[in-house]
Amino acid sequence: MTTTTTKPTELEDVPAATATDKRRVQRKELWRNRGLLLPAVIFLILLTQIPFLTTIGFSLTKWNLLYPNDRAFAGFDNYTSALTSGDLWPSIVATVLITAFSVVLALLFGLLFAMLLDRKFRGRALARTLMITPFLIMPAAAALIWKYSMFDTNIGMLNWLFRTLHLPVVSWSTEHPMMTVVIVLTWQFTPFMMLILLAGLQGQDKGILEAAQVDGAGAWRTFTWITLPHLRMYIEIGVLLGSVIILQVFDPIAILTKGTGGTKTLAYLLYERAFIGLDVGQAAAYGVVTVILTIIVATIALKSVFKVFMAGGSR
Amino acid sequence: MNSSNRSARGALVTLATWILVLVFFFPVLWMFLNGFKPESLASSVNPTFFFKPVTEGYQLAMDRGMAGYLQNSLTAAVTSTIISVLLAIPAAYALSIRRVKNVENSLSFFISTRFMPLAAIVLPLFMIFKTVGLLDNIYVLAIVYGAMNLPVTVWMMRSFLLEVPFEIIEAARVDGAGMFREIVRIVLPLVLPGVAAAALISFIFAWNEYFLALLLTSSAARTTPPFLGSFVDGRGQFLAVLSAAATIAALPVIIAGWVAQKQLVRGLSMGAIK
Numbered sequence: 001m002t003t004t005t006t007k008p009t010e011l012e013d014v015p016a017a018t019a020t021d022k023r024r025v026q027r028k029e030l031w032r033n034r035g036l037l038l039p040a041v042i043f044l045i046l047l048t049q050i051p052f053l054t055t056i057g058f059s060l061t062k063w064n065l066l067y068p069n070d071r072a073f074a075g076f077d078n079y080t081s082a083l084t085s086g087d088l089w090p091s092i093v094a095t096v097l098i099t100a101f102s103v104v105l106a107l108l109f110g111l112l113f114a115m116l117l118d119r120k121f122r123g124r125a126l127a128r129t130l131m132i133t134p135f136l137i138m139p140a141a142a143a144l145i146w147k148y149s150m151f152d153t154n155i156g157m158l159n160w161l162f163r164t165l166h167l168p169v170v171s172w173s174t175e176h177p178m179m180t181v182v183i184v185l186t187w188q189f190t191p192f193m194m195l196i197l198l199a200g201l202q203g204q205d206k207g208i209l210e211a212a213q214v215d216g217a218g219a220w221r222t223f224t225w226i227t228l229p230h231l232r233m234y235i236e237i238g239v240l241l242g243s244v245i246i247l248q249v250f251d252p253i254a255i256l257t258k259g260t261g262g263t264k265t266l267a268y269l270l271y272e273r274a275f276i277g278l279d280v281g282q283a284a285a286y287g288v289v290t291v292i293l294t295i296i297v298a299t300i301a302l303k304s305v306f307k308v309f310m311a312g313g314s315r
Numbered sequence: 316m317n318s319s320n321r322s323a324r325g326a327l328v329t330l331a332t333w334i335l336v337l338v339f340f341f342p343v344l345w346m347f348l349n350g351f352k353p354e355s356l357a358s359s360v361n362p363t364f365f366f367k368p369v370t371e372g373y374q375l376a377m378d379r380g381m382a383g384y385l386q387n388s389l390t391a392a393v394t395s396t397i398i399s400v401l402l403a404i405p406a407a408y409a410l411s412i413r414r415v416k417n418v419e420n421s422l423s424f425f426i427s428t429r430f431m432p433l434a435a436i437v438l439p440l441f442m443i444f445k446t447v448g449l450l451d452n453i454y455v456l457a458i459v460y461g462a463m464n465l466p467v468t469v470w471m472m473r474s475f476l477l478e479v480p481f482e483i484i485e486a487a488r489v490d491g492a493g494m495f496r497e498i499v500r501i502v503l504p505l506v507l508p509g510v511a512a513a514a515l516i517s518f519i520f521a522w523n524e525y526f527l528a529l530l531l532t533s534s535a536a537r538t539t540p541p542f543l544g545s546f547v548d549g550r551g552q553f554l555a556v557l558s559a560a561a562t563i564a565a566l567p568v569i570i571a572g573w574v575a576q577k578q579l580v581r582g583l584s585m586g587a588i589k
Binding site for chain 2: 030032033034036037039040041043044046047048049050051052054055058112113116117119121122123127128129130131132133134135136137138139140141142144145146147148149150154155157160187190192195196198199200234237241244247248250251254255266267270271274275280283284286287288290291294298
């Protein structure tokens with residue numbers, strides 16, 4: 001077995017009279033165990049792997065549903081035209097920027113709230129319960145509530161606040177489309193980061209913190225030298241999962257900006273190309289690019305972001 | 316002096332915490348309040364904080380046929396949860412207690428499918444379902460959700476199964492319990508909270524999903540998120556009815572999440588954080 005087993009494998013426990021007998025029993029066991037795994041694997045291959053391979057196939061095809069008979073192998077035409085038509089690059093930029101801003105802001109707010117809610121105080125359980133609600137709320141509902149009851153130029157609360165403070169009214173989704181989307185995403189994902197970081201803080205050795213205090217380390221030094229390095233793994237998990245989810249973001253775009261003003265993410269672009277433009281081949285190419293981007297971001301998210309974030313803290 | 320200073324600072328931090336939490340929670344509270352206002356008050360330029368609650372918004376939401384969309388959402392979420400839990404239990408079992416070869420490979424297979432963007436698989440699914448006439452079918456949507464949630468469910472179940480003391484399973488085996496009995500009678504009761512948590516996470520993701528629902532359904536099988544999304548094209552004043560509809564739509568998951576708060580982190584981190 002190649003794995004580092006923490007528990008004895010039951011294969012060793014199988015009693016057998018002879019060596020060949022033992023091997024036969026082992027093989028039977030192995031197949032029975034595989035049988036437990038296979039339904040899930042086959043189900044996923046059918047519904048995710050095969051469709052993905054088919055998407056790659058589509059992306060190499062000239063195929064517009066408006067001209068169903070004009071369907072032919074196109075090589076990389078869909079990719080080159082995606083690049084030259086000027087749709088793809090802005091969309092990649094929009095996707096990466098929205099993801100990066102939202103993840104970093106959610107992480108910072110999440111860290112703040114995690115530190116505040118890790119303290120013992122009256123009503124802490126209620127405060128935590130209220131705090132996780134934005135993450136639980138249906139994303140479509142959250143985007144709509146923000147669009148009308150917060151951002152709206154007439155009835156939105158943000159603009160009511162601005163008017164009260166004698167500031168100019170802001171038309172959020174047209175003047176600051178990117179910020180609008182990022183605000184809603186940050187609001188939704190702050191609890192996500194907070195929950196993960198809270199779990200990290202609770203696993204922190206309180207004795208070390210007290211020792212640091214006795215040694216005269218201030219709150220800030222204790223935080224940067226002890227707490228942050230301890231949280232590193234949790235920050236990594238939060239950033240990785242958050243990035244991978246937000247890279248696919250569709251709901252707030254569809255509801256808040258409809259892809260205007262530099263917010264047309266890849267998921268929204270694909271939706272527009274395929275279901276409004278009816279260009280299957282082109283849309284499939286966007287789908288493939290989304291996967292490539294996800295792989296790249298997931299790989300470098302772990303490396304680059306933390307070097308900046310952890311500088312001075314670890315070691 | 317020093318200690319009274321410290322407690323004063325503590326009180327201040329607590330106060331700041333509450334203010335921040337309430338600011339953060341405000342949009343949810345505002346949604347809840349607006350749902351109980353008459354339309355003229357909800358859509359007014361100057362906000363009203365104290366008013367006599369009415370259920371007009373809720374009635375209007377129901378008049379728009381919301382019950383049917385909720386019914387579809389419930390069917391999709393429950394069916395997909397059953398599918399993913401039923402497939403995940405044996406798989407997680409094979410990846411924790413009954414060992415198969417290459418556990419790491421299988422686990423990374425599951426995690427990579429979790430990270431697969433829906434955008435990368437939706438076109439072929441749409442085309443196939445369209446060809447065989449299965450678009451706008453709530454059970455087809457449920458099956459796709461089942462696949463979407465299966466990786467998370469497997470990872471989460473595995474993290475719970477790894478905590479079952481091996482002695483218990485060994486004892487069952489000595490008693491001659493077959494594999495099926497071993498799973499159903501011995502192991503499952505021990506990890507029931509884990510099964511419940513995995514089911515809740517799976518339910519939450521399916522209930523809230525918008526992209527696939529928008530593309531794979533149109534009328535008969537339409538779920539709540541695309542129904543809410545259609546408010547964007549609305550005219551006139553509709554904040555009260557929208558807030559009421561959003562409150563109903565969000566409530567099941569909010570309650571589920573509040574109840575399962577402790578297990579939420581584990582589900583979100585795919586079992587990596589306990």
